[in-house]
Amino acid sequence: MPVADFSLAGKVAIVTGGSRGIGRAIAIALAEAGADVVVAARKPESLEETVAEIAKTGRRALAVPTNVRETEALRNLVAETKRQFGRLDILVNNAATNPVFGPIAKLEERTWDTIMNTNVKAAWLLSTFAREVMLENGGGSIVNVSSTGGLRASLGLGCYSVSKAALIMLTQVLAKEWGPEGIRVNCVAPGLIKTEFSRALWENEQILQTTVSQNPLRRIGFAEEVAGAVVYFASPASSYTNGQTLVIDGGGLA
Numbered sequence: 582m583p584v585a586d587f588s589l590a591g592k593v594a595i596v597t598g599g600s601r602g603i604g605r606a607i608a609i610a611l612a613e614a615g616a617d618v619v620v621a622a623r624k625p626e627s628l629e630e631t632v633a634e635i636a637k638t639g640r641r642a643l644a645v646p647t648n649v650r651e652t653e654a655l656r657n658l659v660a661e662t663k664r665q666f667g668r669l670d671i672l673v674n675n676a677a678t679n680p681v682f683g684p685i686a687k688l689e690e691r692t693w694d695t696i697m698n699t700n701v702k703a704a705w706l707l708s709t710f711a712r713e714v715m716l717e718n719g720g721g722s723i724v725n726v727s728s729t730g731g732l733r734a735s736l737g738l739g740c741y742s743v744s745k746a747a748l749i750m751l752t753q754v755l756a757k758e759w760g761p762e763g764i765r766v767n768c769v770a771p772g773l774i775k776t777e778f779s780r781a782l783w784e785n786e787q788i789l790q791t792t793v794s795q796n797p798l799r800r801i802g803f804a805e806e807v808a809g810a811v812v813y814f815a816s817p818a819s820s821y822t823n824g825q826t827l828v829i830d831g832g833g834l835a
Contacts, residue, residue: 586817590615593666598676600627602776603804610808612640621647649676649703659710669714671815674704675726685739700744720763727770756824765823767814772830773801798831
């Protein structure tokens with residue numbers, strides 16, 4: 582047995598928001614480590630692109646179109662995973678939204694609810710449903726995708742920052758409650774990553790230059806640079822790591 586075992590052979594994973602960006606990179610990385618992967622997002626056509634990439638690794642892949650703001654859709658995602666693959670070992674709560682950029686005082690109540698329901702409530706519900714199936718095989722690993730915005734207030738991203746801070750605390754609460762059951766819960770907090778989701782930030786020259794100038798590595802990150810940390814948290818290599826949040830931002834918060 583290797584000292585650091587990163588193998589996910591025989592494991593089954595769910596990745597929400599798996600159709601693009603960080604979610605797609607995570608799904609592919611989990612498959613490369615040996616897992617069969619179920620990817621969930623709202624748009625079926627973009628999910629199929631991820632499924633095709635996973636297939637190249639030789640692992641099985643399944644696309645389940647899912648609106649994470651719908652409770653029954655989340656329940657169906659877990660049920661379909663069990664029906665198709667017989668088990669569930671890994672859950673990555675990556676799906677998120679941030680439809681606005683501006684001061685929180687001008688935020689509409691409906692927008693607040695949309696952000697909180699997508700970024701926090703969905704992760705709580707899906708983790709709860711996943712737990713039931715994970716316990717059938719002695720436990721599992723849940724990885725939440727937060728943000729450095731959850732650790733430091735970000736101007737223009739107020740509600741998003743609050744939601745990501747809540748996700749970090751949800752990680753700690755679930756880790757403490759479910760650890761005795763063999764379910765570990767950890768979190769990654771990426772900084773500015775070059776994805777479609779964050780395009781409004783890295784296409785803004787002022788924001789980009791400020792971020793790069795304050796970053797020790799003098800650049801922003803890429804989705805693939807987040808995926809390795811998720812594989813670590815999902816694998817036996819992190820078997821004594823629970824309730825932790827790993828910042829992946831090139832040292833920006835250092």
